[in-house]
Amino acid sequence: MPKHILIENNGDEIPSESDETLLESLHRAGYKMRVSCRNGVCEICEVKLLEGEIKQRYPELYLSVDSVQTTRSAPSVLACTCKPLSDVRVRIEGLKSPGELSVKKLLCDIKAFEKLNHDVYRIRLQMPATASLSAEFFAGQYLDIFLPDGKQASFSIGSAPDTGRDIELHIRHMPESEMSNAIIGHLKSEKTVEIELPKGDCYLQAHKLKPDTRLILAAASTGFAQVKSVVEHLLANQFGNPIYIYWGACVEEDMYLEKLPMQWAAEHPNVHFEPIVSEPENSPGWTGRTGLLPDAVLEDFADFENVEIFASGSPGMVYALLDACEPRGFDEANMHSDVFAYAPRPKS
Structure with missing residues (x-):
């Protein structure tokens, strides 16, 4: 009979099939979490057990928790070697829900700087080609631009996620704003800019x-x-x-x-x-x-x-x-x- 995993982070409940580890159940349901060795040695896939009964293969462990309300007092288990023996309630730091994207800070090439009307500029950026440094976004999300002095500003992404590494921004220049002048000045004169994306919950799939x-x-x-x-x-x-x-x-x-x-x-x-x-x-x-x-x-x-x-x-x-x-x-x-x-x- 399948067990159920209640994810405290968001209230979701997913089934855990017979003989599945917590990690296998989460991955099958589309969740992503930090994981490395998958054999219990690195301890990266740590999970807080708030309620339920589990058996862990390595390090060998048996735990039965009636109910814990705070993660501080909850025991830790490893998702890659831990199997539920009953319905369990867990909390997992850094867990990504199905479809949720990772926020990354990247150094992008400034490919083009074009004036569209009397005060709006179109800026074309290109994200790094390296897979580990690439990022994804959904249509409608925005990004943050970071200047060398640490100041930042947010701008909607004007290109579709279907266009690969290319990103388009439409930025209005407001001469009375020191920040606006700094952003335009950097994008106009430099070859690269640091960005962080994706941002925002207003998007469409x-x-x-x-x-x-x-x-x-x-x-x-x-x-x-x-x-x-x-x-x-x-x-x-x-x-x-x-x-x-x-x-x-x-x-x-x-x-x-x-x-x-x-x-x-x-x-x-x-x-x-x-x-x-x-x-x-x-x-x-x-x-x-x-x-x-x-x-x-x-x-x-x-x-x-x-x-x-x-x-x-x-x-x-x-x-x-x-x-x-x-x-x-x-x-x-x-x-x-x-x-x-x-x-x-x-x-x-």
Whole structure:
């Protein structure tokens, strides 16, 4: 009869088949943990046993723990040689859930530095080719750039994970900001830059989307970088569900690369693109849609059944969009944005 392993880290429960070690059960379920020798010598795969009965092959050990609430007082066992004799509850430091990626700090080559409009630059980086120094990310995640003095700043990744080692960033230069000047100066003049990735819980995996999902991708300003990563990932994986892109800017000159989403819409019937300018009085040549992004979404959607929204912009824009959509039946759980992590609303 199979035993069960309750993982205290996240509350997940997985089965452990007869005669399987803890490590074998975890790997079969898609989890990753630190491991080396796999015979009990290096002790890298240490696990805290909070509850249950185990038998360890090497070093030879039998343990039965009624219940331990803190890891400090919990005995340690080795996942590679330890087998559950009953249901067990464990805590494992550094355990990676299925699909969870490792965060790495890398030194990347700066391959290109290009001005896209009056204040936005496109930077192309290339990650190291060595497998041990490579990193993965999901569409929609961001990275941190580190300057030589230790200062850091976060930027959305503007390329899809399907493009291999190449990374694209869209960075707005704000001359009044000392940090912005330092970032632009370094990327413009140096050959390499240190980054850390992946970061952020607002991401998308094409294979996990339901067949009836409608996607709204809402961006303001350089939030388009996140949208670009997501759309290119979806198209690369032949995602055929409706994709609605809303890109808001104050004035027309703040737009950049707008011909790219126009091309997506022209070549893919499931892609729809709506650029919106909120200050048409300051954009004399603009003939497109005007107003606020949340209003445009409400004009186009009578209901939000099977709709997921990915929003990239200021907290004001993201929460305004959420507040506009909820009265129409939209479920907040279906909105995804990094804003919810770095600028959460105060709990009432």
